Amino acid sequence: MKKIQEEKIIFENELSFKSSFPSLRNYFFWHYHPELELVYIEAPHGIRNVGKHISNFTESDLILIGPNIPHLNFDYGIKTHYYQAVIQMKTSLVDVLMDTPECNKIKELLERSYLGLSFKGKTKKEVARRIKDFKSERKLDGLLDLIKIFQILAESNEFDVLNTDDMRVRLCFHDKIRMEIIYNYVHENYHNKLNVHEIAQAVNLTTSAFCRYFKKQTNLTFTNFANSYRISMAKIFLLQNISVSEVCYQVGFNSISYFSTLFKKLVGKTPMDFKSK
Incomplete structure (x- = not known):
């Protein structure tokens, strides 16, 4: 039996965030990490499993996963063509946003993220567009684009809360x-x-x-x-x-x-x- 794995995320120099396009469809990857994670995936269907929450998504999914929440890779078992983008943020960047008065709305969003949030509607479409245009190598411009994405999420009421209990690593x-x-x-x-x-x-x-x-x-x-x-x-x-x-x-x-x-x-x-x- 495999134990849940702690994923070690490597960030490039001078970057406090990372964007990637992972492909793990044939790998059952139960994992967690201290970094905040935003995932967008387009696929005919897939399994959404964050903390204790298990459900299906169709066509696309936009998920915000708080630090140290166990989750399954969203492309697990997908056999058809799909697109997946993952943005991860260092804890130091999350702390800065939490302590910045101008980011009070974002702070509220981040405080809810430990439950896992699934976004939908116009919010999902707009953020998906921005994620596809996102360029982490632009450094400061990329950071500002990322903050704008989180501001859009923070001001939205188009989301579902996936868990009712704290799902961070203390989950058994x-x-x-x-x-x-x-x-x-x-x-x-x-x-x-x-x-x-x-x-x-x-x-x-x-x-x-x-x-x-x-x-x-x-x-x-x-x-x-x-x-x-x-x-x-x-x-x-x-x-x-x-x-x-x-x-x-x-x-x-x-x-x-x-x-x-x-x-x-x-x-x-x-x-x-x-x-x-």
Whole structure:
């Protein structure tokens, strides 16, 4: 079993922030770091997991992650083309912004970031545009652009709070090890009939204790999570010119009508409509 990893972020000389375009789609990377992180990703779908929060995103996602919050890389498992940009800030820069009176709104934003924030609407579109134009090598100009991005986020009410509890590193590492085992099990077996007794045994819990534990960690039942993951995988296969019926069985469903009903419930359109669009 792997323990959650502390990511060591290396900054260039004379820079207190870093922008990068990581590609870790085949790597299950549970990690944390003391630096603040802003992530923007464009993909047909993906898994958003910050602290104890687990959910799916579609088309794009803009996430602010506070210092030392365990999170999974947002491109994990994505098989299609995607764009991902990550901006990370040294703790010293965060401290300066927190102590600057002109940045009071940003200070409030940073104080909320330990819960994990997901932005949407016009805010996401505007910040996405600025992130794509962002040039960290411009140093001072880049810093000013970054402050402007955070000012836009700070003045927005278009966001969801992902956690209700403080998710910083004091979150029990053992929980993260268990969740990694569960994720890997679902990822490797979603096309088969998932056995809740088997996964409960793998994490050393009784079946009833596992069900309670998983619901407490994710606010989802294991069945709902597994079905959501299957539908996410179905989106990938539908984009690969595979028929709806083939996809249905390929992601572990035995009934095309149930698959179609669940797909529409979670995605908002039928598999055929999604495939056509």
